[in-house]
Amino acid sequence: MRSLRELDSTYARTGDHASDIDVGIGHAPAHHGELIQGMFYDGAGQLRRALVTLPDPGRGSRAVFHPSQNHWGIVGTPELIKVRRAAILALREFTTHPSPAKGGQIEITSNVPRGIGMGSSTSDVAATIRAVANYHGVSLSREEVGRLAVLAECASDSVMIDDRVVLFAHRDGVVLETLGHQLPPMIVVGCDTAPGAVVDTLGLQPAEYDDSEVGAFQVLRAALRRAIATDDVALLGRVTTASARINERFLPKPHLDTLLALSERHGGCGIQVAHSGTVAGIIFDARRPEVEDCALRCAAEMVELGLVLTGVIGSDQDAPAAAPAGTAAAVGPAGPPAARVPA
Amino acid sequence: MSIRSSFDEATEAYQVPKLIKLAPNLYAACFTLMKMIPARFIVRRAAADGRLDAGTVIAETTSGTFGLALAMQGVHLDRRVILVSDPVIDERLYRRLTDLGAVVDRVPASAAGTVGGYQAARLTRLAEIRAEHPATFWPDQYGNPDNPRSYASVAELLLECLGQVDCLVGTVGSGGSMCGTTTYLRSVLPECRAIGVDTHRSVLFGHPDGHRELRGMGMSLLPGNIDHRVFDTVHWCSAAAAYAATRQLHQRHALFMGPTSGAAYLVARWWAARNPSALTVVMLPDEGYRYQDTVYDDEWLMAAGHLAEPVPEEPVPVDDPTRPDGGAWTTYDWARRTLPEVLSGSAAPVQGAR
Numbered sequence: 001m002r003s004l005r006e007l008d009s010t011y012a013r014t015g016d017h018a019s020d021i022d023v024g025i026g027h028a029p030a031h032h033g034e035l036i037q038g039m040f041y042d043g044a045g046q047l048r049r050a051l052v053t054l055p056d057p058g059r060g061s062r063a064v065f066h067p068s069q070n071h072w073g074i075v076g077t078p079e080l081i082k083v084r085r086a087a088i089l090a091l092r093e094f095t096t097h098p099s100p101a102k103g104g105q106i107e108i109t110s111n112v113p114r115g116i117g118m119g120s121s122t123s124d125v126a127a128t129i130r131a132v133a134n135y136h137g138v139s140l141s142r143e144e145v146g147r148l149a150v151l152a153e154c155a156s157d158s159v160m161i162d163d164r165v166v167l168f169a170h171r172d173g174v175v176l177e178t179l180g181h182q183l184p185p186m187i188v189v190g191c192d193t194a195p196g197a198v199v200d201t202l203g204l205q206p207a208e209y210d211d212s213e214v215g216a217f218q219v220l221r222a223a224l225r226r227a228i229a230t231d232d233v234a235l236l237g238r239v240t241t242a243s244a245r246i247n248e249r250f251l252p253k254p255h256l257d258t259l260l261a262l263s264e265r266h267g268g269c270g271i272q273v274a275h276s277g278t279v280a281g282i283i284f285d286a287r288r289p290e291v292e293d294c295a296l297r298c299a300a301e302m303v304e305l306g307l308v309l310t311g312v313i314g315s316d317q318d319a320p321a322a323a324p325a326g327t328a329a330a331v332g333p334a335g336p337p338a339a340r341v342p343a
Numbered sequence: 344m345s346i347r348s349s350f351d352e353a354t355e356a357y358q359v360p361k362l363i364k365l366a367p368n369l370y371a372a373c374f375t376l377m378k379m380i381p382a383r384f385i386v387r388r389a390a391a392d393g394r395l396d397a398g399t400v401i402a403e404t405t406s407g408t409f410g411l412a413l414a415m416q417g418v419h420l421d422r423r424v425i426l427v428s429d430p431v432i433d434e435r436l437y438r439r440l441t442d443l444g445a446v447v448d449r450v451p452a453s454a455a456g457t458v459g460g461y462q463a464a465r466l467t468r469l470a471e472i473r474a475e476h477p478a479t480f481w482p483d484q485y486g487n488p489d490n491p492r493s494y495a496s497v498a499e500l501l502l503e504c505l506g507q508v509d510c511l512v513g514t515v516g517s518g519g520s521m522c523g524t525t526t527y528l529r530s531v532l533p534e535c536r537a538i539g540v541d542t543h544r545s546v547l548f549g550h551p552d553g554h555r556e557l558r559g560m561g562m563s564l565l566p567g568n569i570d571h572r573v574f575d576t577v578h579w580c581s582a583a584a585a586y587a588a589t590r591q592l593h594q595r596h597a598l599f600m601g602p603t604s605g606a607a608y609l610v611a612r613w614w615a616a617r618n619p620s621a622l623t624v625v626m627l628p629d630e631g632y633r634y635q636d637t638v639y640d641d642e643w644l645m646a647a648g649h650l651a652e653p654v655p656e657e658p659v660p661v662d663d664p665t666r667p668d669g670g671a672w673t674t675y676d677w678a679r680r681t682l683p684e685v686l687s688g689s690a691a692p693v694q695g696a697r
Binding site for chain 2: 211218238
């Protein structure tokens, strides 16, 4: 059984690249939406928008920074605007380091589907920040990568903080609380609830939660804290289902009730969703007998319903191998890695 | 994964209940002053929204612990607090309130016989006081939706400590604690049962208004904050039964609580014993100090006639929630209906054991 937390986050300085000059390399995993998302109190009693990411260690982005001494700025296509912003931000961050780079190119290799709430741009951005840091020989903390990623793209899931489970203020780039070291052993059967539809996360208005919902979020946070501390997948599933239900007012998922019925029928613990995307998953307790069979039967029924599978997270059978450092990201079920090499 | 820290002020400490195991499947949420939860939430929110400027007077109708909580919060915020109360307000509470700087305005004893009793008279007096002062803030515990909302903090604690709550038992007055806590628990645990404990001749669940010896629960007027659809079952408990249970709570569990806690414990203990696989939580709203000369005094109990009859072993199920004459401890299958639905006799959905 692969641990959900066993993430592809190794990044190394390389010298033996095809080119003569050094490059910087960075990786970041994707996610499969969130466990919860809403508004939560920080230590000072201020309400902040925050979330707990469900990482998808089988997918991710690899960024290679090719420095240039000739021009400032980052060469890239307009679709990678967030990546450009991240690279420029990161370069600025390291201006005090002796470096021949004035600008450069970012080469992204990714197997993360775009526009469905799996963190394609966040993993691109985080990988880019790490690539630039790597080029400068700087080891950034996970929190620093998170802060820079939010600066670059306004809101980021916390895929870069992969050594623990955190409640992350995704618009402020700060960790509100560490909920535990790792998620309980679980398997998530994921699907795209609206195949073909693409959610523009930048264009999405932030949800306006009412007072009762804000109260409920604090309750969900407390329950999730317990679920993670006690490895209670059943409780975790109830919490994520509640968060998905609250989110229906803002970005309703087609087939939500169908998915809940599927979860019940196959012995799942509940559902989780991408709160600003279209993917959703059914959560299973990985310690249950014959859980892999249940998950596979569940996946088969999803396909029959016309939903497109996004994968099975946490299972040995379907999780694509994590990409070793310095190689292109592995091919996942979503198709071949999309090499998007700007200019 | 955080270290323990101090409380910023006394009222912050007062609002945190202690969760104590009474039986393998029965936990008590023990409060020093449960009303601190809504009082603090409502007042701090008003202050944050700019509704509580320096000259603003906090004015409320209360004969009990909500006023005490407001007076304490008034100390922190340096605001005047005027409390409209019954002439029968407990003398110790009165001294404590005035020591905190609160003004206690008592309605005349003659109001007792009028429609709505003291509660109606107090509301009239409150309106007069608010008209006399240029700037007042009325927390309105009976109608302010921030009252039930404030109990999200209790649901948080229960879920973090227990993970599962199959049944919540508590007395009902404003409706804030039971409706708020249950609603928030159900955001994660929709099947959680709610058992409301009322006292005879309280209008909350259909009885006609009348004299009630048991204070701190039950109402003469229907508060806006009660959401009847929350409750699966309702119990009515006499003063004598509540007092006896209060003493048992002390004698068996060393918990020194007031009589409303006793009433809740009476019902919770019975339900938990009958449902051993269900995890039950009972809310115990305040401590026993105010009742040392009464509930905790055998001679007083004897003289007041509370020892005349043995405490019932179990409640008597009733079919008509509007009749207060069913016995010292009665119960009705409310089945999450509205009050009009119940009063019009619309059929209760089939439910499990009470």
